[in-house]
Amino acid sequence: MTTLMTYAGPEEPNALVTRTGGLPLAPEGTAWPTCVECEGPMQFLAQLLLDGQARPLRGDGGRAELVMAVFMCQTDPGMCDAWSPTGGANASFLFPVDGLTPMTAPEVDDPETVLLGACHAVRPVESPQETYGDAYEEWVRADGREPGHLLGQLGGRPDWLQADETPSCPGCGRGMELAAQLEEGPDHTTNMNFGGCGAAYAFVCGPCRGSAFLWQC
Ligand SMILES: [Zn+2]
Ligand SMILES: [Zn+2]
Structure with missing residues (x-):
């Protein structure tokens, strides 16, 4: 099984849901992250609702206990x-x-270097396919579907565009x-920039409450 993320229209920018764009929800007083290379503020990309083991919620009724927030530098793409x-x-x-704001x-100068131009709702769709690549092909082939409306997958195995870069957890x-x-x-006017037709990978370690992010193209 593969859980696809599909585009479900505009979302409220403050919603406590899995979404791309909008505003990050964080504990009061959290500093907006800055890039170590250029020192500019990063762009907020996406928010994912996770359960207590840091597994993504897939729309089947699990309770959100953690929120993952992902950012990257777009000061000078x-x-x-x-x-x-x-x-x-x-x-x-x-x-x-609890207690996120x-x-x-x-x-x-350019607000889109810190916030995406659109906030998208995500509808999880279960596919019987074992791999994201096969699930992607099957979903896109169905009538009336726009490939751009497939936003990714929740959990599962990474479908690498380049070599396997699964991060090791610094904790364990x-x-x-x-x-x-x-x-x-x-x-394309509001998309995330993974190099043009790239894909990004958000990783977690549940026991350590660790996370990592990377992309390939
Ligand atoms: Zn930078
Ligand atoms: Zn760990």
């Missing part, structure tokens, strides 16, 4: 190594779900689990 899981030009966080985006040394694989989105 292509300049900083935003693809790297360890370069400091992206950031990911796991926050306990919308963060205030930093004031910058084990390979991290995929929380979500993300496509760039349905509209």
